[in-house]
Amino acid sequence: MRSSQVVLTLWKGLAIICLVLVVAGCQRAGREEVLARVGSARITQADFDALLEEVPPYARAQYTTEEGKKQLLDIMVRWEVLSRAARDEGIDKREDIATRLNSIEKRLLSETYDGEVLRAMAGVPRSDFEAYYREHKEDFRIKPSVTVSHILFETEEEALAARQRLEDGEDFAALAGELSKDLATRGAGGSVGVVVKDEPIPGLGNLEEFVVAAFALPVGQVSHPVETSRGYHLIKVTGKDAGGYEELDTVMERIRDEILVSDEDIEAYYGENPDEFIEPEKADVRHVLCETEAQARRVLRRLEGGADFEEMVETYSTDRGTKNRGGRIGFVTKGRRIPYVGSSEEFEEAVFALQPGEIGGPIHTDKGYHVIRVDSREESYTKTLDEVRDEVRRKLLPERQRQGAEDAYEALKTRYRVRIMGEEEPEVGQHTFDDLFKLAEEAQAQEKPEEAINYYREVMNRFPDHREAYKAQFMIGFVYSEMLTDYDKAKVAFQVVIDRYPECDLADDARWMIDNMGTNAVPFEPTGTLTADKTTMGMS
Structure with a gap:
């Protein structure tokens, strides 16, 4: 059994995270059975279970025995005692410790947000989930x-x-x-x-x-x-x-999948990739596998003379995998590996040269010599949209999730005004808010959408509290939508307008754009006021 000191070394990262939680005064809810006390602090069964879940699976079993449980509880007591002593000595106030704790806290929070919000929910804002839930509530009815x-x-x-x-x-x-x-x-x-x-x-x-x-x-x-x-x-x-309705929080993943890959997306993919949904011709086949060509020819002659195929399988076939099932190898599909045979163009050609009930062979493969019978055939056909709907959604989801998380992260970088020193930036010098907005409009007029977006982002970075900053954020979405037709990034940008500036006069316009961009809706007419005129923005 490893000593507590060794385990502490192995779990240094975990111990530091737990220390952060202790310093922050976090307590896990759950089973309240108290296992130990250190002054007024309690170590509960819930705390113990939570820590045990963090132990790597290969090491977890050793802490489920009575001795192992005692050892793990001793570790938890040690952490609590030593962390209290450290605070009493003022160690938690030291600059180097505070810096490390701050770094660990940031890492823990960022990893949690990345996993639970960006990746799990693909950056889709909760307001979108709520809107979808309201509009499709009957889909979540519990009978x-x-x-x-x-x-x-x-x-x-x-x-x-x-x-x-x-x-x-x-x-x-x-x-x-x-x-x-x-x-x-x-x-x-x-x-x-x-x-x-x-x-x-x-x-x-x-x-x-x-x-x-x-x-x-x-x-x-x-x-x-x-x-x-x-x-x-x-x-x-x-x-x-x-009955009633499922709660929103219990159906978030289902809604996420529907938002990221809509029925229209599935229909478009189905229409653009027809070859993917062609089910090749296939035949249900039986065989007698023989070691020599001469033996296979004798079997073929007996079958042609009226012998029972299953009896020939029982008497002569050397294929143990199919002998107890009348020689049936199952469906042979054009262009795919053949069950019990492997890849063989000759075998495939022989199969599809026969009609149901016909016998053929011998066919030589690396398994031996085959005499075959085709029991039935199914012609090639194209799967219907309903047959492949779930398949297409599963195919499209990973990239949509990745892109959604990436776009949401880029929006967060804009929200929190990220600037990397040394990276190429627009030539802005000491320009004012109006100067930058005008540069962005000029870039649009010159059909330079990426440059325009850079200027609008610079407006947001340098003047986030300006009374008209929301207009630059709106225009980022508008350029993505109308000039680059990148509706995913446009949606993220418009959502920032709605979330950060809910009372601004372009919030309703942002909602309209989210609902209608990329469709044949009536051309956009802003209800709010924009610094640039409509002709400059390409909204004539």
Whole structure:
């Protein structure tokens, strides 16, 4: 067993992070069982469990034994004791320690924001999630449901007799185990599970009479016999859920995927890449694998004479993988690897030269000599949009997430006025706000969108608190949209206007642009006031 000192060395990074949390006075919520006290501070089971989760998986097992748990708790106590002593000695006030703690805190916060906001949510602002949720709320409806048990009988008389026994005090589950004709639920005390309104009943299918009776029953009561196509049921409802809507925070990932890759994006990709969705011709094939060509020819002659193919497989085939399944290798698809055979142009050509029921061979591959039979064939076809919708979304999502996170980071750099000394910047000198805005407009007029964006960004960097700074931010989005047709970056820029300047006279225009750019909507007419005239901005 490693000593605590060695473990402390291995976990130095983790220890420092925990120290930051202690200094900040952070406490984890969770299980409140107190494992140790250091003065007024408590080390709880929740703290212990959280730290154990941070231990690398290969080392975690050693801290699940009684001795290991004690060792880990000793480490936590040591951290608490020594960090208190350090503060008492004023070590936390030392410049070098404060600098390190600040650096660690920044790293922890930035990694968390990067993971939870930029990467996980692809930089999509929460307002977009809220708007999508409002507009598509019915997509997140939870249907009413009931939790049900039943006893199934062949006749109504049997059901009535059983109901009398229940009224006399017998247990429903025990009676289901004794009498029910539904073998699937009898061993579980008649439990059917959750029945959702307007959906098939688990294990029973579509039984409208059953569903109507179940939803009408109060919890705990047993129905009178209910007749369905399966027989007569005694139904007991053990729970009810009135339904409602999923909470926004529980469906964020689903909404993110819909925002990043819309149905229009999927339809466009499908239309632009038709070859990707062609399902090649394929044939269902069986074979007899022989060691020599002479043996394969003997098998072929016997098959041509009327011998049973499966019997030939059993007698002669050396392929253990297909021998116990009548020689069936499965579907051979044009241009793809052949099951149990590998890559073989000759084998593929022979397969697609045959019609269903025909026999061919011998075909030589590195496996041996094959005699084949084609059982069926399926012609090539193009998959429908609905068939590939999820496939296309999965294909497009990673790049959209990466680009969304990158764009959101660039917007944050603008928000927090990042300037890297030495990097090429616009020639701005001592220009005023109006000078820079005019330079940006001139760059637009000269059809130099990237230069225009640089000037507008310089306006935001140098004059973030100017009463009209929001106009430069709006124009960054406008240039991206109307001159570069980069709608993703435009959306990020317009969202900054909405988030940072919600009361400005261009906030509604920014929302309009987000909703309509790239469409055939009525041409944009600003409701707010812009420094530049519309002709200069390209909005004539």
